[in-house]
Amino acid sequence: MSRAILPIADRRTTTRHAWALLRSHRGPLTVSVLLFAVVGFAGIVPPFVLGSIVDVVNSGDGTAREVLTRSAIIVGAAIVGAVATTGSAVLLAQAANPALARLREEVLDRALHQDTERLEAAGTGDLMSRVGDDVRQISESLDNAIPEFVRAGVAIAFTAIGLFALDWRLALAGLLAAPFYVFALRWYLPRSAPFYRRERIAQGERAEALVAGVHGAATLRALGREAGARGRIHHHSRATLSQAVQVFALLTRLFGRINFAEWVGLTAVLTTGFLLVRADAITIGAATAAALYFHRLFNPIGAVLMIFDQIQSSGASLARLVGVLELPSPTPEQPHEGSPVVRLDGVSHRYGDGPEVVRDVDLEIAPGEHVALVGSTGAGKSTLAAIVAGHVEPCSGERDVRGRLTLVSQDVHVFAATVRDNITLAAAGLDDDGVWAAMRTARCAEWVGGLPNGLDTRVGHLGHPLTTAQGQQLALARLAAHDPQIVVLDEATAEAGSSGARLLDDAAHAVIAGRSALIVAHRLSQAREADRILVMEHGRIVEAGTHDALVAAGGHYAELWEAWSAPTLAD
Amino acid sequence: MPEPSAAPRTGAGMLRQTIRRQGRRLLLAYPLIIAWQLGEALTPVVIGLVVDHGIAGDDLGPFLLWLGVLAALMAGFSLAYRFGGRLGFRSVQEESHTLREEIGGHVLDPRGADTDQLPGEVLSLATADANMTGIVVRQFGFALGSLTAVVVIGVWLLWTDWVIGVLVMLGMPLTVALTQLLAPAVARRTTSQQATIARAAGVASDLMAGLRPLKGVHGEDVAAGRYARASLDAQRASITMARSWGVLSGVSSGLSTLFLGIVAAVAGIRALDDAITLGQFIAVVGVAQYLAEPIVALGELTAQAAASLASGARISRFLHTPPLVPEGPVELNTPADRLTVEELDLTVKGGDLVTIVSDDPAFDAALIDTLHGTRPGGGRVLLGEHELSALSIASRRTSMLVVDHGADLFEGTVLDAMDPDRALSSEQLDVVLDASAAHDVIAAHEDGLDHHLRASGGTLSGGQRQRLVLARSLAADRPVLVLHDPTSAVDAVTEQRIAAGLRSVRAGRATLVLSSSPALLDASDHVVVVRAGRVADRGTHRDLLARDDTYREAVIR
16 A cells, blocks of 8 residues: 555654653552562462472371461462452553553644644544554553563562572573573564564554545445445455464464473473483482473463563554654644734645646735635645645745634534534633624524524534534634634635525625635635635736726636626526 | 344344354364363373383383373474464454454445444444454353363362362352352443443544644644543543453452362361372362462453453444435336426426525435435435335436535545446546546646545545546436535636536436536526425526526525
């Protein structure tokens, strides 16, 4: 796929973030780790106590009381173990969950502040799978890996000490397994890394296919093209499955190699035991105990090795989250005192390596001035509007725009939230009076008042249905709530369709009153009311002036006006 | 299309379906997994044999022989896991993939799906919940393995010493049963955690869908704050869930160790009483130690299974949401070429270009929904002689295309959008691109028809998107075409070209437009004027201009 997904951090950066993340929750994490160690200790108490019960029974003159006191120790270990298990799990969750929640929140926050173009190129699915699939992956690894690692560590330490205490030669024999464990890991890690990386990217594509399918379901249905979208879901889901299955096959081969290392160590211990017993250096009992001790190391060593797999797998996910965090942080809007400034100087722009869509444009809007931008569709008006609004960084030229600015485009979206939340998106602290005032300006107070729960009515997807015109009125109310000095309206009233046009034009007119405005308009009645009209063709401004002057000049605008105002087609 | 969804109605049904669907793999996987577990359990036994027959015998021959047996055993269980584990893993993956396809298939059913989920929630359903449901394969395998071990050990214990045997056979189920008291609470919290995670995903997807309006008012921070609130809910639910899991695993591991202590006490006293030998005592406590694992596993399994159950139930409920468009039984042999809207007393025949002008956006929206079939009760609509609701989806589709005002563009090349089946000649494509004035959208890019569009059109302006959508609608070339404001984002000159183009491309076919554009109205054969939801006037554009002042007022700009 040629999709320009959001960046993925390199290993060093990822590691740095991982440490920072762990450090920031060091308190509960340390206590949790200590408690897991207690769980580990509680876990090795019973085998030792059982050994001493064997001694009691074996001694020939043991009493039931001796057996019972020893059993009571096991019961004590059970209680300590139970409390520590619960406590450690809870503490780990209390450290890990907030850390992961902050991580996904920061990722979304940072992503939302990136260029629209950048985000759209990456696709919604890319981001959704990062805050969803990837966070889940890390969470699962943390839940399993930390407890396993600590418990296994304690078990390994004690068992190894026991083994050395038994006989140092037998313990050294067991160490023969170590290089094979290392070989196994060194074989596995470089092979599995790319699979995990690809699997996570494939998850992003899968999320994109799913979200696009759900989103576009109505259009796809009308066109009868659901099969294609289903096919994409199938394709990307299969692709993810294939990566997961391949990396698991590698993992089972790693297990095989671990089993081999276990066999090497066990055989070495048994053979050394055989030779030492033969030389009368140790007893058969010691040889047996050594072999059984070594066998008891199998599971904890396996668990420790698995940590490396977990680190690798969750590292692949963390790198995708960190990649977003490493994107440049947004420069906050500069507060601007006094009159707003809008000035473009020799601005040109092209998307990617596409054709130039804006060519050498100069533009200045005086405070409070309303400038209309008209021209054929595809002339570059939307791009110019986006440049003025600061949503597109021009390839060349100077942009000097100062003052609070709002852009309302033709992309109508009613957020799945209450009406109030739809408005306060633009002004977090606004009270209900402010919200109603904004609604009145945007001419929507009346119908909002008639909604079942007024401002608390849920609208948007799955909410109370609104017409496109109503949705765009909410957008204008949002603009009014934002209370900008500069307004850019990019066909803000076009999507409402013909039947709602008049009302919306009135609403738009009301919300821009007293503000500097750039209005991209096909509805020339809107242009006519502007102080000045710029006509754009092929990326350049070709005419400028008042409505009357331009009509009189008989140029391109006059032609547009003629077509616009004609009640009928030319015969 | 199977009528109601074939998916099971309950979470349990979903889990049974998983085992059934993956049955063939599991039939092979489970014996291999059990063989692996038995092999692991037998390893200390074989170590004992190496000691007894090799080391104790002080004879190289038997020692090497038993070392060989140990090697064979380890190689055997290693291979058993390699293939059993792969099959098991594959089953989980295949099942979640199938569920994902079913979820996607349900949303993209030709009849649509009347679900109550945001796209992000559907995504969560198709990933997190699908995995959770598939994972029951593993839980079932563990349960099977644990039960096998427990039964084998229980029988052996009964045979060794009936007192200990009875103690274990009664104590084990009791221990497991005690942990079950906690399982419902754990399951409930797991369910609510899954729901909060999905809700956070829903918020994120909705914000991303509204990215442009959001950025227009610099709402990024407020939006991120809203996601953070949803994420915080999910975090709290996760901690609550983890707490109950912590209690459950604390209790189950505590109970299993407690059980071990009791068995050790009883067995120790039995050994002191000489009811069992020392060797039997060692074997009994060894076995009791081993039993701790299945006890914990079985104790936690129900809670895990309950989480899978909850996921399965969520998926099942989703798959059973009703269709948006009820389908009728009538199949047309030849596509209908005539559309009748009774409430407007309007019939659009082949060759007709009719435009409806209304003064109320809600009327337009309702009419479009009625034509889509998503508004039952919205007045009678006939395609040919048949009522729309009586027709099969396929028949509606071959006859009519209804294009929403906000129709989406999808990722892919321009050619994919126009002609996904590559059914049109380049001349035919030329004609529709010309008629919709979309040529220059394509000419603006070097790669022309192969130009790659982003989801929802990306860097294209509204006018460019609108023209591509129109071209796509014309390329579909259905006998009846309904367009809702197809030119609202294009300039007047282009609009005039499109009006003329529409007329010529749709010659001989039925076309209904909802618009108040004079260019489109003038190109129409017939205009229906709707005021306050009722037909107020009808005629040709020019007649209406001449005689109806309100009309003139409404359309002249």
